[in-house]
Amino acid sequence: MNDELIRTLASILVQSSPLMIAVCGETITERSGVINLSVDGTILLAAMTGFVLGLKTDSLLIGFLAAAIVGALMAFLVAFGSFRLRQNQVAIGFVLTLLGDDLSAFLGQNYTRIPGPVVEHLPIPYLKDIPVIGRIFFDQDLVVYFAIILAVFTWWFLNRTQPGLHLRSVGERPEASFARGINVNRLRYLYSVLGGALIGIAGAAYSLDIKVGWSDGHTRGLGWIALAIVIFGGWSPLRGAFGAILFGATKTLATVLQRTFPEVSVVAFNTIPWLLMIFVLLTVGSEFTARLILYMPKPLRGPLSRALRVSPPMALGKTFGND
Amino acid sequence: MKIKQHIRWIWPVIPILGALLFTTVLLVLFGANPGEAVQSLWRGAFGDQSKTLSVLAFWVPLFLASSGLLVTFTVGLWNIGVEGQIIIGAIAASWVALKFPGPTSLLIPLEILASMTAAALWGGLIALLKTRGGVHEIFGGLALNNLAIILTNYLISGPWQPPEGGTFRGTQPFQIAALLPRYADSRFSPISLIFALIAFGLVVLALRGTFWGLKLKALGKNPRSAFLLGVSSEREAILAMMFCGALAGLGGAVRVLSWFDSLRQSISGGIGFLALLVVMLASNRMFWVPFIAFFFSAVLNGSISLQLRTQLHSSLGGILTGVLVLFMLLFGNPGVLGIGKRSKQEETDER
Numbered sequence: 001m002n003d004e005l006i007r008t009l010a011s012i013l014v015q016s017s018p019l020m021i022a023v024c025g026e027t028i029t030e031r032s033g034v035i036n037l038s039v040d041g042t043i044l045l046a047a048m049t050g051f052v053l054g055l056k057t058d059s060l061l062i063g064f065l066a067a068a069i070v071g072a073l074m075a076f077l078v079a080f081g082s083f084r085l086r087q088n089q090v091a092i093g094f095v096l097t098l099l100g101d102d103l104s105a106f107l108g109q110n111y112t113r114i115p116g117p118v119v120e121h122l123p124i125p126y127l128k129d130i131p132v133i134g135r136i137f138f139d140q141d142l143v144v145y146f147a148i149i150l151a152v153f154t155w156w157f158l159n160r161t162q163p164g165l166h167l168r169s170v171g172e173r174p175e176a177s178f179a180r181g182i183n184v185n186r187l188r189y190l191y192s193v194l195g196g197a198l199i200g201i202a203g204a205a206y207s208l209d210i211k212v213g214w215s216d217g218h219t220r221g222l223g224w225i226a227l228a229i230v231i232f233g234g235w236s237p238l239r240g241a242f243g244a245i246l247f248g249a250t251k252t253l254a255t256v257l258q259r260t261f262p263e264v265s266v267v268a269f270n271t272i273p274w275l276l277m278i279f280v281l282l283t284v285g286s287e288f289t290a291r292l293i294l295y296m297p298k299p300l301r302g303p304l305s306r307a308l309r310v311s312p313p314m315a316l317g318k319t320f321g322n323d
Numbered sequence: 324m325k326i327k328q329h330i331r332w333i334w335p336v337i338p339i340l341g342a343l344l345f346t347t348v349l350l351v352l353f354g355a356n357p358g359e360a361v362q363s364l365w366r367g368a369f370g371d372q373s374k375t376l377s378v379l380a381f382w383v384p385l386f387l388a389s390s391g392l393l394v395t396f397t398v399g400l401w402n403i404g405v406e407g408q409i410i411i412g413a414i415a416a417s418w419v420a421l422k423f424p425g426p427t428s429l430l431i432p433l434e435i436l437a438s439m440t441a442a443a444l445w446g447g448l449i450a451l452l453k454t455r456g457g458v459h460e461i462f463g464g465l466a467l468n469n470l471a472i473i474l475t476n477y478l479i480s481g482p483w484q485p486p487e488g489g490t491f492r493g494t495q496p497f498q499i500a501a502l503l504p505r506y507a508d509s510r511f512s513p514i515s516l517i518f519a520l521i522a523f524g525l526v527v528l529a530l531r532g533t534f535w536g537l538k539l540k541a542l543g544k545n546p547r548s549a550f551l552l553g554v555s556s557e558r559e560a561i562l563a564m565m566f567c568g569a570l571a572g573l574g575g576a577v578r579v580l581s582w583f584d585s586l587r588q589s590i591s592g593g594i595g596f597l598a599l600l601v602v603m604l605a606s607n608r609m610f611w612v613p614f615i616a617f618f619f620s621a622v623l624n625g626s627i628s629l630q631l632r633t634q635l636h637s638s639l640g641g642i643l644t645g646v647l648v649l650f651m652l653l654f655g656n657p658g659v660l661g662i663g664k665r666s667k668q669e670e671t672d673e674r
Contacts, residue, residue: 037461081653088652090401090461091603095649098596102641106349109636224465231462267477274466274473278458285457 008252010136016241016248017147018205022226023233023240024147024154025198029075031158031235032191033171033315036078037093039199040223041100046070046203048108051214054204055116063117064204071200072193074100079192082319083185089317097223105216112215119143119209143205147241150198154237167191171313174320184320202226225273232280234310243280247273284310334657338650345650346643355633364640367628368621374628376509380582381594382620383515384409384574388598389605389612390523391570396602397530398563399543404449404464405571406595407471408442412572413579414475415441417494417586420501420579421483427500434501434576435518442572443565445471450564454557460564468595475590483586493587503581512581522570527609529566539563571595593641597623600648619644 022039029036036042046067054063074096081092119141127138137148158164166187169177174184206219225247233240254269283289293304347357369375388405395402415437423430445467452463478494485495503512530536541549542559550556574594579586597619605611626640 077649077653085653085656091652092649094401094403095600095603095645095652098600099642099645099649102638102645105638106636106642221469224462228462231459265477265481267473267480270473270476271470274469277462277466278452281458281462282452282456287455287457 006132006135008256010139012245012249012252013136013144014140014210014248015251016244017144018202018210019222019226019229019244019248020147020151020241021143021205022199022202022223023229023244024150024237025071025195025202026226026230027195027233027235027237027240028154028158028167028198029192029195030230030316031171031313032167032188033174033313033318033320034079034082034188034192035089035093035317036075036192036196036199037090037227038074038078038096038100038223039227040220041097041104042071042074042196042199043100043203043206043219043223043226044104044217045074045100045107046200047207047219048104048111048203048214050200050204051116051207052108052111054208055111055114058117060117060119060208063208064201067200067204068197069200071203072197075192075196075199076189078196079189083188083321086319089319101217101220104218108214108216113213116213117208118212119205141209143209147205151237151241158237168313170320171315174315174318178320188320199223199226221273225277228277228281231310231312232284234284235313246280247276250276283308330657335651335655338654339647341650341654342643342647345646346639349639349642350635353635355635360629360633360635360639363629363632364622364625366625367632368625370628372507373509374624376506376511378617378621378624379516380509380511381624382617383511383519384577384582385594385598385601385620386519386613386616387522387574387577388571388595389601389616390519390526391567391574392598392602393526393530393609393612394539394563395567397536397543398539398559399546400450400453400560400563401459401461402446402449402464402564402567403461403596403599404446404467404564405567405598406591406593407464407468408446408568408571409575409578409591409595410468410471410475411445411568412438412442412575413586413590414471414478414575415572416576417478417483417497417579420497421494424498425500427504430501431503431580434580435573438572438576439569440572442575443569446564446568446571447561450557450561454560472589475586476588479586479588493583494585496584497580501580502584503577505581510582512577515577515581518573518577522573523613526570530609535559535562571598597644600644604648604651 022043026036026039049070050063050067053066054060057063077096078089078092081087082089122141122145124138124145128134130138156164158168166177166182169180170182170184170187178184203219206222207214211218226244229240229243229247232243250272254272257264258266258269289308290305293301293308296304350357350360367374368378388409391408392402392405395405416434419430419434419437423433425433449460449463449467452458453460456463479492483494485493503514505512530539538549538554538559541552541554542556546556575591578590578594583590598616601612601616601619604615622643623640626637626643629635629639630637
């Protein structure tokens with residue numbers, strides 16, 4: 001494999017790693033039945049907080065921790081407003097999106113466009129020397145390793161452990177889980193906050209690693225892309241990771257296309273992620289795909305429908321209990 | 324009146340005070356004097372005649388978009404795409420203003436027609452993506468918002484670039500005949516206010532006084548039974564979205580034809596998102612919409628001159644409005660907090 005292709009693939013992985021983290025966080029939140037729509041605002045606020053605190057304390061760890069706390073707090077607000085105060089999750093999440101955006105602009109106003117701490121490159125000895133794979137997967141930094149391990153771990157946790165089964169059960173059939181003695185709302189609080197913390201970490205991954213620094217609206221739009229990937233990924237962390245890589249590749253794709261077609265306006269390439277967003281959601285959601293699958297030979301229908309169609313957790317967005 | 328009823332009436336003051344307290348703490352953290360900040364916010368909004376007229380001029384498109392959103396909220400749609408509908412309306416009006424020569428009496432109706440049609444189609448597309456494509460309106464709307472922004476940037480930097488070279492900031496100023504007549508050198512056009520009032524009247528009439536409005540309400544409250552009663556959710560969703568799009572598009576036309584005199588990079592400037600907050604804050608009290616929109620317009624305009632005076636970021640206005648809506652959403656209903664809860668008896672008494 002030639003050198004440039006390997007470098008491109010490695011850079012796609014870098015671009016998609018924060019998205020992978022955010023998608024994992026939102027996936028576990030939604031699998032427990034809660035919609036945290038505040039992702040875009042959370043990522044912005046967490047990116048700002050992580051950058052500013054990382055800069056002030058000169059500690060990346062504190063930066064990431066602070067970002068995680070910001071994300072957890074935003075998610076807690078959504079959960080508390082929805083479970084305890086019985087308000088609409090989508091409404092709270094949307095207001096928090098706008099608020100996170102404005103707050104990040106205001107609080108970060110004195111820290112725009114200045115250099116700050118950066119996550120260090122950390123090749124893994126021996127593994128990085130494996131041809132091709134080593135260069136792509138093991139010649140990266142901690143954020144990338146964390147994103148990959150997180151996606152695999154979340155999948156394993158959801159599908160192969162008992163706590164994971166409980167998490168899925170409160171998102172699918174809260175009444176049944178309640179009857180089995182599971183405290184539905186407590187689990188939902190736990191996984192909303194945990195998912196929120198991961199979304200916060202994704203924010204810091206931008207400002208301290210992938211898109212270093214801070215400016216107004218530094219990561220605007222990426223949170224919405226993460227939310228769309230969760231749907232496209234069919235609420236599975238591994239498919240979500242694949243979706244994140246797909247969107248991470250659009251940036252690289254735009255650069256390549258720009259070089260190939262210099263006569264096309266640069267602006268046109270910015271449309272790629274948004275067109276892709278509509279396209280992937282159409283693929284998994286439209287009647288058309290459903291009908292297309294029906295025309296396929298019978299043995300193909302099952303696998304195709306599993307690959308192309310998705311269905312949300314049954315109790316997604318529905319509150320539980322009558323406290 | 325019992326004490327509980329008193330609490331219910333006075334209660335909304337508490338989230339408002341909470342929002343003010345939150346903003347004050349932020350100001351103090353940044354070393355600003357909250358008293359001075361409020362003063363310059365007030366002066367920035369109503370300090371002199373031109374400032375007040377600016378508040379009015381900013382209010383009109385916000386009022387238009389909010390009126391449109393009343394319709395989509397009634398049918399239960401999250402029309403986040405309203406921002407894009409404003410932008411498309413602005414682009415369509417700019418297209419007429421830039422490409423067609425003619426007298427004002429012909430150009431203005433043409434511009435309005437173009438902006439309302441284009442934005443209605445843009446909004447209808449979001450509904451179509453939802454009903455036929457299974458794409459939730461939040462995501463369809465958001466993607467289309469971004470596409471509209473990119474289209475604006477493309478037009479400004481490409482085909483509609485001013486002849487003296489692109490600055491990436493805007494097109495050349497439109498011909499005078501294409502602009503809405505403005506009041507005394509300001510950005511405020513009295514005609515646009517008349518449009519907004521007519522639009523609001525139409526929305527109130529449609530929702531309160533027509534069978535269509537009843538169908539929308541039925542769909543918003545209980546889609547399943549509405550479907551069983553023979554209300555087509557697809558048809559009404561598309562119509563509601565197009566209705567909202569038309570009003571938002573008119574708002575976009577007002578933005579380019581009176582607030583600016585050309586198509587600019589951030590032509591909407593978040594008015595669509597602000598309108599969503601307005602309608603959320605009003606919840607089902609639609610007659611509050613004009614007043615809330617006016618208040619928001621004053622806060623946002625005031626915070627711009629606050630930035631000029633105190634060097635504090637103008638997002639402060641957005642924070643104040645956002646926190647206000649958040650606190651109102653979370654704590655606006657004392658019943659859920661177990662304070663001043665309505666008893667069953669009271670509820671039956673009121674019916």
